[in-house]
Amino acid sequence: MTDANKTSPNVVLQKTAVTRDDRARVSGQRGVVLWFTGLSGSGKSTVASAVEQRLNAMGRLTYILDGDNVRHGLNGDLGFSDKDRQENIRRVGHVARLFWDANVITLVSFISPFRAERALARELVGADFVEVFVDAPLELCEKRDVKGLYKKARAGEIPAFTGISSPYEAPENPEIHLKTGEESLEADVEKVLGWLSEKGYIAA
Amino acid sequence: MTDANKTSPNVVLQKTAVTRDDRARVSGQRGVVLWFTGLSGSGKSTVASAVEQRLNAMGRLTYILDGDNVRHGLNGDLGFSDKDRQENIRRVGHVARLFWDANVITLVSFISPFRAERALARELVGADFVEVFVDAPLELCEKRDVKGLYKKARAGEIPAFTGISSPYEAPENPEIHLKTGEESLEADVEKVLGWLSEKGYIAA
Numbered sequence: 001m002t003d004a005n006k007t008s009p010n011v012v013l014q015k016t017a018v019t020r021d022d023r024a025r026v027s028g029q030r031g032v033v034l035w036f037t038g039l040s041g042s043g044k045s046t047v048a049s050a051v052e053q054r055l056n057a058m059g060r061l062t063y064i065l066d067g068d069n070v071r072h073g074l075n076g077d078l079g080f081s082d083k084d085r086q087e088n089i090r091r092v093g094h095v096a097r098l099f100w101d102a103n104v105i106t107l108v109s110f111i112s113p114f115r116a117e118r119a120l121a122r123e124l125v126g127a128d129f130v131e132v133f134v135d136a137p138l139e140l141c142e143k144r145d146v147k148g149l150y151k152k153a154r155a156g157e158i159p160a161f162t163g164i165s166s167p168y169e170a171p172e173n174p175e176i177h178l179k180t181g182e183e184s185l186e187a188d189v190e191k192v193l194g195w196l197s198e199k200g201y202i203a204a
Numbered sequence: 205m206t207d208a209n210k211t212s213p214n215v216v217l218q219k220t221a222v223t224r225d226d227r228a229r230v231s232g233q234r235g236v237v238l239w240f241t242g243l244s245g246s247g248k249s250t251v252a253s254a255v256e257q258r259l260n261a262m263g264r265l266t267y268i269l270d271g272d273n274v275r276h277g278l279n280g281d282l283g284f285s286d287k288d289r290q291e292n293i294r295r296v297g298h299v300a301r302l303f304w305d306a307n308v309i310t311l312v313s314f315i316s317p318f319r320a321e322r323a324l325a326r327e328l329v330g331a332d333f334v335e336v337f338v339d340a341p342l343e344l345c346e347k348r349d350v351k352g353l354y355k356k357a358r359a360g361e362i363p364a365f366t367g368i369s370s371p372y373e374a375p376e377n378p379e380i381h382l383k384t385g386e387e388s389l390e391a392d393v394e395k396v397l398g399w400l401s402e403k404g405y406i407a408a
Contacts (some may be wrong), residue, residue, distance in 0.1 A: 017253050017268075018260045026265050027231070049221050056222045061230050061265070063306040064221075073328075074298035094278035095299055102267040102308055124277075 024103050027061055031100035032201045033125045037112045038134030039163050040149055041141035043180040048107040050189045055105055063099055066109040086117055093121035100125055113168040133174035136181040138163045228307050231265055235304035236405045237329045240313045242338030243367045244353055245345035247384040252311040254393045259309055267303055269296055270313040290321055297325035304329055317372040337378035340385040342367045
């Protein structure tokens, strides 16, 4: 090997990294984080999934972060103590920020019952954080009990279950407020898409 | 409110989620994880950044996961003990998998010195995991010492520094082997792009 500096131009530090704007030119969209919060059974995943389908059909690149792909993977080491729940949301907030930075339209679907944890997520993500309050009455969620969790919670089999034995702190000023107990799915999807369009994240 | 089941179609579970294939139709690309491993100063970030620039110019959606955006954020709670290093790579592996699932061309740049941790990352990501060995002699990395870390490590100021006081376990069968001490940056970038093209991740 001869002089290292001549034969190794690649270990010279470069400051010409691909920027968020460069990535936006490729994807034709800006990142945004739609953070769906609400009781178990309120319809978070259903609305998020329906919104994603519409966005996908419009040619927008999307990704959903939820219990299915995060709780069993990245956060598989976490339980449901207050401390672990906070760590869960802290990590999800950071991952959402990375996806935002990659200009993916990111839909996050977690109960996220505490104002403090949502405030942290908002702080991590920054200006493009959109709190979507999926608001259904507890009685309705419990009556439906799609996953049978409320029954278990009432029987004391699930400790600290949101709405039963642990509080849900409703958002005070969510960007989007969906009343899923009163509105149709289609209406709620239109509300979210309308908001994204109004704010310039997607074409009208 | 009238009958909840009629007014709340949105809390009916749907199994029509947007799939990875749906997202691929939008982005026009399949996800792949290029995992750059090598000594500090071997050129991992430089090569990754140069590859990303070329891919971006080709209209491909990319994202780099590295110490800058992960160590200070998601993994800001982790130090450099063996246990924390393993947890660092475990989380990065999971996040890389999420980006892969979103069909982003994902470039990961961490020293990741241990075979076991890279094997775990490979397991997490699956078939589209590409180990890129950024191979430069220790003497060269130490001679350059761009960040002054080797000097500190030799002085005992950094415990368990890879190559000095902690081993670097070289990949045995990396998909891509870059000899950054001998090859030009351009040649190494071409090697990576050629591989991606050959495997059908990007157009030739």
